[in-house]
Amino acid sequence: MTSDDSKPTSTSEPSPEALTGELAPHDRDRIALLGTLAAGVAHEINNPLAYTKESIGEAIRELDALAEAVPALRPIIAMLQCARDGTEQAWLIARDVRMFSRKGPGVVGAVDLHRVLDATVRLAHHEVSKHATLVKDYEGVGPVEGSEVGLGQVFLNLVVNALQAIPAGDPKAHRIGIRGREEPGRVIVEVSDTGTGMSEAVLKRIFDPYFTTKPEGVGTGLGLSITHDIVTSFGGTIRVDSEPGRGTTFTVSLRAMPREALLSSRPPSRMGRVLVVDDDPLVAEAVRLALAGENEVAVASSGAEALAMLAKGEGFDAIFCDLMMPEMDGMRFYDEVSRVAGGITEVIAFLSGGVDEATQIFLTRTGRPVLEKPFDPEGLREYVRERVRREGPAVGR
Numbered sequence: 001m002t003s004d005d006s007k008p009t010s011t012s013e014p015s016p017e018a019l020t021g022e023l024a025p026h027d028r029d030r031i032a033l034l035g036t037l038a039a040g041v042a043h044e045i046n047n048p049l050a051y052t053k054e055s056i057g058e059a060i061r062e063l064d065a066l067a068e069a070v071p072a073l074r075p076i077i078a079m080l081q082c083a084r085d086g087t088e089q090a091w092l093i094a095r096d097v098r099m100f101s102r103k104g105p106g107v108v109g110a111v112d113l114h115r116v117l118d119a120t121v122r123l124a125h126h127e128v129s130k131h132a133t134l135v136k137d138y139e140g141v142g143p144v145e146g147s148e149v150g151l152g153q154v155f156l157n158l159v160v161n162a163l164q165a166i167p168a169g170d171p172k173a174h175r176i177g178i179r180g181r182e183e184p185g186r187v188i189v190e191v192s193d194t195g196t197g198m199s200e201a202v203l204k205r206i207f208d209p210y211f212t213t214k215p216e217g218v219g220t221g222l223g224l225s226i227t228h229d230i231v232t233s234f235g236g237t238i239r240v241d242s243e244p245g246r247g248t249t250f251t252v253s254l255r256a257m258p259r260e261a262l263l264s265s266r267p268p269s270r271m272g273r274v275l276v277v278d279d280d281p282l283v284a285e286a287v288r289l290a291l292a293g294e295n296e297v298a299v300a301s302s303g304a305e306a307l308a309m310l311a312k313g314e315g316f317d318a319i320f321c322d323l324m325m326p327e328m329d330g331m332r333f334y335d336e337v338s339r340v341a342g343g344i345t346e347v348i349a350f351l352s353g354g355v356d357e358a359t360q361i362f363l364t365r366t367g368r369p370v371l372e373k374p375f376d377p378e379g380l381r382e383y384v385r386e387r388v389r390r391e392g393p394a395v396g397r
Contacts, residue, residue: 121178130168135179237253274295
């Protein structure tokens with residue numbers, strides 16, 4: 001593995017441009033534009049993926065119930081399952097692109113580390129396959145303290161470092177490993193490679209800002225320095241073991257969080273009441289389909305319609321509201337609920353395909369959860385289950 005995602009070359013001092021931490025203006029603008037475009041594309045396909053994914057799932061469930069009496073339905077179910085699997089893969093890619101293209105460090109809390117590592121593998125898979133065989137061994141690792149955005153950047157940096165330490169062309173001859181294990185109070189993740197390794201002199205400076213083994217004009221030597229800063233900001237540690245010709249292992253130690261910090265799977269004792277507020281009828285129907293099996297679900301096509309329902313005293317365990325709607329967006333709806341429904345807003349969760357800076361400030365201020373489009377149906381159901389387990393419904397009681 002080389003320093004800062006690079007192939008080993010010389011260890012000359014970085015150029016003045018690198019020392020400023022600046023890219024050339026046209027490169028900086030191009031990278032910013034590509035990030036914006038990637039996030040935009042992921043956002044635009046979120047809604048069709050959401051309702052396509054859940055509609056296929058509902059069709060499979062309905063046909064399964066009939067298949068015993070009508071065996072001829074089995075091939076149709078199999079075809080739908082293939083379509084569902086393809087849509088699931090597209091959904092995962094869209095979610096991963098959005099996660100890695102977000103600005104800022106993200107909200108710190110309990111993070112599903114398994115999900116972050118899976119996202120890293122999916123995004124790096126194509127490039128890794130040119131260099132090495134990827135070995136994964138992190139099944140069952142518990143949640144950790146951090147943010148999805150920050151930890152995603154950490155592990156993507158380390159995997160890219162690993163693959164760039166291995167020459168392309170003979171992937172069967174090399175390995176890149178991602179392994180996780182639990183220790184008392186900690187979760188440990190090792191990212192290893194069978195690449196060129198690093199000398200003792202390079203190891204001493206590996207986390208120094210602007211130190212790089214890349215040729216002049218290529219990179220700034222900030223990748224591993226930023227990785228180190230992110231890990232330590234979450235109360236973690238990172239160390240490296242390497243030897244020339246024998247590969248490299250980066251070991252990241254993070255604070256473990258209780259598994260209960262993620263949503264519990266304990267079933268609720270009663271059905272929930274849910275209100276879905278979304279101006280896109282296809283998305284609203286997809287959410288309804290996802291929840292209708294174990295909840296009573298009402299749908300409002302606008303914030304004003306939802307407010308009218310609340311004004312009549314209707315009670316809900318959870319309200320899912322789209323953030324971006326015409327006339328009354330999710331932020332204004334939240335403020336109106338606070339004003340006209342007794343100030344009770346803790347049942348509101350937002351649905352979003354992406355947020356801008358102003359919206360992120362609002363979310364930070366209110367502390368309300370955001371469920372991303374394309375949504376995970378089981379994630380929606382589990383969120384409602386957790387709400388129902390509490391004393392409720394809170395609005396309209």
